Amino acid sequence: MSENTAPLDSGDPEASLAEISAQRIGPLRGFMRRRPLLVDTAVVLLYLLLTGPSLAEAALASHWPTLGLLALTGASLFFRRSRPMFVLIVVVLFETVATLLDSSYFGGSAGLWIALYAASTKYAARRMFALTALITALQGLVFVMLGLPSMFTDSPEDQAALAEIGGRTLTITLSLAFLLGTNAAAVAIGAAVRNNRLHEAELDNWAKRVQTLAQVRERTRIAREMHDVVAHSLSVMIALSDGAAVVLKRDPARAGEVLGELSGTGRRALADMRRVIGVLRTGDGASLEPQPAGGSLEEMLAGFQVAGLPLRYTQSGPALPDDATFQLTVHRIIQESLTNVLRYGRNVGAVEVTVHRLRDDVTVRIHDDGTQQEVRRELIGSAQGIRGMKERAALFDGTLRAGPASRGGWSVVAKLKLPHQTRCPGDPAPPQGKQPTPKSQHQGS
Numbered sequence: 467m468s469e470n471t472a473p474l475d476s477g478d479p480e481a482s483l484a485e486i487s488a489q490r491i492g493p494l495r496g497f498m499r500r501r502p503l504l505v506d507t508a509v510v511l512l513y514l515l516l517t518g519p520s521l522a523e524a525a526l527a528s529h530w531p532t533l534g535l536l537a538l539t540g541a542s543l544f545f546r547r548s549r550p551m552f553v554l555i556v557v558v559l560f561e562t563v564a565t566l567l568d569s570s571y572f573g574g575s576a577g578l579w580i581a582l583y584a585a586s587t588k589y590a591a592r593r594m595f596a597l598t599a600l601i602t603a604l605q606g607l608v609f610v611m612l613g614l615p616s617m618f619t620d621s622p623e624d625q626a627a628l629a630e631i632g633g634r635t636l637t638i639t640l641s642l643a644f645l646l647g648t649n650a651a652a653v654a655i656g657a658a659v660r661n662n663r664l665h666e667a668e669l670d671n672w673a674k675r676v677q678t679l680a681q682v683r684e685r686t687r688i689a690r691e692m693h694d695v696v697a698h699s700l701s702v703m704i705a706l707s708d709g710a711a712v713v714l715k716r717d718p719a720r721a722g723e724v725l726g727e728l729s730g731t732g733r734r735a736l737a738d739m740r741r742v743i744g745v746l747r748t749g750d751g752a753s754l755e756p757q758p759a760g761g762s763l764e765e766m767l768a769g770f771q772v773a774g775l776p777l778r779y780t781q782s783g784p785a786l787p788d789d790a791t792f793q794l795t796v797h798r799i800i801q802e803s804l805t806n807v808l809r810y811g812r813n814v815g816a817v818e819v820t821v822h823r824l825r826d827d828v829t830v831r832i833h834d835d836g837t838q839q840e841v842r843r844e845l846i847g848s849a850q851g852i853r854g855m856k857e858r859a860a861l862f863d864g865t866l867r868a869g870p871a872s873r874g875g876w877s878v879v880a881k882l883k884l885p886h887q888t889r890c891p892g893d894p895a896p897p898q899g900k901q902p903t904p905k906s907q908h909q910g911s
Contacts, residue, residue: 506544509580513540516576524568532568535560539577546584554581558601565608575645579652586656587663594653602646609641686857692739699735701808703728705773727772763797767819770804776816777804783823789885795858796821796830796882799866802851803832803878811836811876826884835875855880 498505514521517536524533539560546553557577578601586594706728714721771777786793800819807817814836822829852868855878859866864882871877 502547506547509546510540510544513543513577513580529568532564535564535567543577543580543584546581550581550585550588554585554597557581558604562604562608575648579648582649582652583656583659586653587660589660591653591657591660594657595650598649598653599646602642602649605645606638606642609645610638699731701805702731702769702773703735705808706731709774724772727769731769763793763800766797766801767804770808773808775804775808776814777819778816779819779821781821786821786823786828787884792862792882792885795862796828798858799830799855799878799880800832802855803868806851806878807832807834807836807876813837823884826886828882828884830880830882831877833871833875833877837875 517540521533521536524530524536539557542553542556542560558581561578582594582598582601585597706724710721710724710728713724767777767779786796800821804817804819807814811834814834817832817834820829820831822831852866855868856866859880859882862882862885864880866878866880868878869876
């Protein structure tokens with residue numbers, strides 16, 4: 467089997483398994499699959515070539531029924547793909563009738579082998595082997611009743627020749643073994659081809675299901691990111707625009723600062739949206755790494771403070787790891803929680819954000835002392851934000867609870883497990899030192 471190692475275009479995400487398989491099977495088999503009519507015609511011509519001596523003998527002896535049956539057998543092989551079982555029955559029937567009508571024709575196996583192979587590529591191997599045994603038994607019966615008497619008559623010369631090759635019993639046994647072996651070989655080859663095609667179809671179906679699942683998960687991830695970006699940014703921008711309208715006449719300088727923050731929030735939202743949408747494209751230079759990172763958490767908290775939230779931030783324990791995905795998860799949970807406070811909170815006097823790390827456990831808690839008017843906060847909106855936070859927490863074997871707090875107000879508590887980095891066998895072991903001393907940093911309004 468030839469192998470084509472030409473690489474696929476990495477920029478085409480829709481490259482199917484069929485295209486990969488077409489490269490694997492090689493140019494000859496690929497050509498045969500693309501030109502089925504040409505292959506069918508070649509098979510008929512091959513049959514006529516293999517049975518050429520029998521056709522010529524029948525034509526010279528003017529055995530026109532035999533000649534016609536053999537020609538019809540070859541023509542029926544053209545339809546072996548669409549009607550394999552019907553063609554197999556026709557071949558067996560025509561071969562048997564030709565032998566019964568013409569004592570000089572002992573039957574040919576080329577058409578039968580082709581028909582058996584074609585049927586075996588469509589039907590189960592167990593069924594085909596059982597059918598092959600019946601066909602071989604019919605061939606053996608015709609050979610014993612007509613073929614062997616025609617080959618060796620009752621004359622002393624023919625009987626002596628029969629005795630020299632082992633006698634009647636040995637001749638029949640060897641002939642049946644040859645017929646059964648060749649017929650079974652044709653079925654075995656067809657069954658192997660069928661199994662290979664079923665395997666390719668199963669792989670193709672599996673690849674399509676995986677591709678569909680990946681597309682659904684990617685759409686869900688993008689929808690979650692878009693929700694976080696749009697909901698947060700619009701909520702902050704609305705709060706900033708309302709605040710600017712209030713202080714515009716009383717304190718123009720302060721209104722200018724608020725409008726500047728409004729503009730900055732809009733620009734950051736646009737940049738985040740471009741990054742999220744960038745994962746749908748290739749080759750445009752868009753960063754596919756989790757965003758935001760670095761000091762963006764402090765910038766986000768400052769933006770909420772400018773928007774009017776009485777915010778207090780506390781981080782205790784060792785510093786969080788430099789894992790971009792983990793930091794993004796913490797960032798988005800805090801961002802979504804504060805956005806919900808800004809959108810749905812009523813009479814909020816204080817908002818506490820706490821990030822606490824104890825060994826491999828990180829707890830993120832956001833609590834506000836606001837009240838809800840006539841309806842619980844989780845029933846407001848589409849609940850996409852809370853669902854997205856739970857999905858993010860689950861990425862790190864964590865849980866998230868959002869609901870009314872026992873001390874009043876509303877709390878969001880996320881418990882996460884730190885990601886563990888896999889160390890290669892050749893890498894040096896990490897240095898054994900003291901754990902960083904717990905630290906606490908506060909940021910207030």
